[in-house]
Amino acid sequence: MRLFRLAQLTFPGLIVGFIAGVLAGGLAAVVGQPTGWALVSALTLGVPLALLGAGYTMLLVQGRVRLGGFAPAALYWLIGFPLARLLHEVLTRFILTGEAALPAEWLGFLAYQGIVSAGFAIGFLWLHERIAPPYWQRLAVHNPDARGVYLKYAEHARIMFEAKQRRRAAIGRKTSSSRKG
């Protein structure tokens, strides 16, 4: 039960990763492409990205990464995105042709995927920040873990707000003392 509740929490990352990955497969179904092809492409990219997305949410829930920060998300996907794409390439080729091989010039491939990951991270974070807080708020009624993480969000907002207030007060004091001087 506890495991189920935890899994429930990671839904935002899971769904964003999955949507990004299966876009290709979903569109194929609309235009009536061979179902097998669409399914393979969708699943070999969609499942790894969904699992990695859920992993990011889990890190967030456990307080291992900063709420709403861009740098941790960019670092996470710098490693995660090339891995997911490597799996996608290798598995798709293996399932469709039966041969197991790495992409040609695999080091250059990974470096390129690493750079593109920054763009993916912006989009991922953008969607995650839209979906996650209201989702956890709704879940909070019957899931204590969700309540915890939602309160953490609220607390984070309060702390940042108070820090700003203190800084502002300090600036105010400095300005008025320099005026007196």
Added chain:
Amino acid sequence: MADSHNPQVVVAGEEERVWRAGGLEPMPIRPLPEAPPSIHLLGPTVFLVALGVGMGESYMWPRLVLVFGPEIRWLFLIGVTLQAVVMLEMARYAMATGESIFSGAARVFKPLMWFFFVTAILVYIWPGHLSAGASAFEEITGIPWVVTACVALILVGILFSLASVIYDLLENVLAILIGVLVVGTAVIASIVGSWADLASTLGGMFAFGYLPSEMFSSSWFPIVVGSIAFAGPSGMQQMWYTLHLRESGAGMGAHVPKIRGLRSAKEQGEIPSHGYMFDTDDPAEMAKWRGWRKWVTFDAFLLFWGITMLVTISFTVLAQSAARENPNVKGLIEGGDRSAALEAMSDAFASAGGPVLGSLFFGFIALIGLNATLGLFDSFSRGQADMTYNHIPGAKRFRLSHLYAGFLWGVITFGILILLFGPADGPSGILDILAFLSSFAMGAYCVTLLLVNNTMLPKPIRPKWWSNVIIGFGAVFYLGMLFYSLFRFGVVLD
């Protein structure tokens, strides 16, 4: 506020302090709300991104890269950076007063505002902008584009009429659509692109001073300069951004009620006929102001600048790989037949990554079209309703929600009639005039910004000298290039 830098502030008896700007009603002094405590509250920039990331980013710039090489991209860097500074300056007036830039223009000189009112109607009532997205949808589903465009128009109208608070609904819808666009373009670029494509695209952004001689011809000059001018938001889109800032409650916009949909128009709060000003002599208020400036600067540079760059770089990488796959693509793109070029690019992706990838490419073009249409209809109606309500005598008999709905359904009805019976882009005889007005409006808003921000705001919150220099450069650039192209080559910017 101190009289030394603020002679126009008066204390009316014991009652209310006001800020007098121009000939219109004075603005009462009210407290400035706190800036959002954290950067992960996404702001109204989603509208600007939705409007700005259009055909320029997904088609025109990739086309120029294929014709002139990646080095041409330094001009794009200049164009988008200039637009980011314009965005910051538009936000200055809107956040300080809660008024739109149109009201600011009316405070300086009323005919200036009427110029923008008329230009908006002339330029934006033609439904031609729907054709790119709807045609892409036709490629995927086979449904004729005129049918899709008409259905989309009616759905947009119903959606905005039923929503209780239009802004909140639209911000959420657009944010999700743009998020999907960004992760999607990143995934596609990762599948079809290569290290070499990316390196040349990025390197080209810093090839400052590269101006190929072929550029200076009557066929290419208007296209290149037009693409710089229209990099990011073009025409009047930046001016509408001030209305979205107000609606999102940014800065003094918090004191003005939001526009409601037709269904809940009765709950519409009373809209004041003037904005508000905060006490710029109070250090605590000025600290809050700096918080708001930081918030909007983050929006301008990471979200607006970053996402516009990402989408263009992704699409340029796509065009390069398509041209490599199929040499015909290069010829078609250079030739300028947009639909043939997009189809050839889609085919190239289909042969590289399977049929799905070809359809997916069209899916993204359709998505970009949908974003732009949603943003455009809302912005147009919002801008015209704002000017009508505040500046046409007797218009206050109506609620602002009703005026908004009137303009929205007016432009939708006209759009459907034109799609069914007329030329979608406007009568061919006036196409040049419309293109002229669209670029002229950009030069005009730079001049308006300089006048409004430097004469209608209290001194402590006026722009810095370097910001004025950049906006001044924008005015000279947009107007200068427009007239140079007109007199040297006899054509308006494309």
